[in-house]
Amino acid sequence: MNSIMEINTNGTLKQSNRLVVARYKLTKYEQRMMIAVCSQLKKNANEFETIKLQIKDLAEFCKFKGEDEYRKVHSVMLKLMSRTLQIQKDNGKWYITHWLQSADYLDNGTIEFQIDQRLKPELLQLKSAYLETKTAPLMEFKSDYSTRLYFILSKMTKIKEFDYELSFFVDRFQLGETYLKISNLKNRVLEPAIAEINEKSDIKIEHQYLKVGRTIKKIHFIVTLKKDKDKSPEELEQVKLLESTKSAMDEDQKAVLKNLVDRGVSEEQAKRIVKRYSVARMRRNIALAVKQKDTAKNLPGLIIKFIKEDIAGQNEKAKIELEKEKKTKAKDRKQARELFHGQPAETLTDSKGNVLQYDEPVKVKI
Numbered sequence: 001m002n003s004i005m006e007i008n009t010n011g012t013l014k015q016s017n018r019l020v021v022a023r024y025k026l027t028k029y030e031q032r033m034m035i036a037v038c039s040q041l042k043k044n045a046n047e048f049e050t051i052k053l054q055i056k057d058l059a060e061f062c063k064f065k066g067e068d069e070y071r072k073v074h075s076v077m078l079k080l081m082s083r084t085l086q087i088q089k090d091n092g093k094w095y096i097t098h099w100l101q102s103a104d105y106l107d108n109g110t111i112e113f114q115i116d117q118r119l120k121p122e123l124l125q126l127k128s129a130y131l132e133t134k135t136a137p138l139m140e141f142k143s144d145y146s147t148r149l150y151f152i153l154s155k156m157t158k159i160k161e162f163d164y165e166l167s168f169f170v171d172r173f174q175l176g177e178t179y180l181k182i183s184n185l186k187n188r189v190l191e192p193a194i195a196e197i198n199e200k201s202d203i204k205i206e207h208q209y210l211k212v213g214r215t216i217k218k219i220h221f222i223v224t225l226k227k228d229k230d231k232s233p234e235e236l237e238q239v240k241l242l243e244s245t246k247s248a249m250d251e252d253q254k255a256v257l258k259n260l261v262d263r264g265v266s267e268e269q270a271k272r273i274v275k276r277y278s279v280a281r282m283r284r285n286i287a288l289a290v291k292q293k294d295t296a297k298n299l300p301g302l303i304i305k306f307i308k309e310d311i312a313g314q315n316e317k318a319k320i321e322l323e324k325e326k327k328t329k330a331k332d333r334k335q336a337r338e339l340f341h342g343q344p345a346e347t348l349t350d351s352k353g354n355v356l357q358y359d360e361p362v363k364v365k366i
Contacts, residue, residue, distance in 0.1 A: 007061045011039045014132045019122040020151045024085035025174035028144045029076045032062040037113045039135045051113040131155045146193040163218045252279045264300035284312040
């Protein structure tokens, strides 16, 4: 028989990135209970073990207040048993499963949980593409959406700056159609969660809503750890300098900066480029360099070279000059036809005295 586990208040929850961005909707109490249960797992085990906890300890850790702890645990457990979640497989398709396979009250004031077997790949033996977070701070969140948003943004701290479609949160949080209205999503979900995460967690969130045309469609995040112990003072200074530069940029410049970094240009170098050159110049040269990426050993270097020398601009000028030359030749040809009726083509010259080369003699209707 499994022994009663003592909840580790300094424990961690380890979950796959697939689970982080799964589709599901849980209240803050249901999330707390699942976090408490999953954090007791032996993360390198091959199979799920039965999690046996004292109801009193579980209620205390999850901060179930306001009513009898047994009734609160029982109520939350019943709801969890009926909750489903959708997880996206590697092939892009989704599958549906449950959080709990079973839950059983015992006579000695304990409760046994068995996690659904299909969650094994998301919670056990994770070697890559996972998020590990401390559990105790998550129990402080009061908004239903703070924990979910915290998970999603925490896994992006290495990237630091990125965009999400607002529809992503409506889908993953399984919100109703009313939340497709930006004011509802912003005021009821995102803003309260962001404020709480900034106040109570180990990450700092800066954000800005972005328009596509006249409608707000995206949210731009800058997410950093409040304590970057692994960074040198020089690296932290570079981050500060970069963020101060970003704050002075307009949306088009920020978009180009992100594009440059995504293509492999260092943040510091990308910042200098964006500060120096026009958005139009940068965009046309990035596009041209990317077209040639298959023949380029160093795409970031090629992008920088193209922007600095404005290769795309030079190509455009060459095209314009070529078009002008074609129009001039066409004009000269028309004049030649008017002046020389039926003479061999090689005897005709343009306005500069150059012989006009035609495949056959000029034919003019008189």
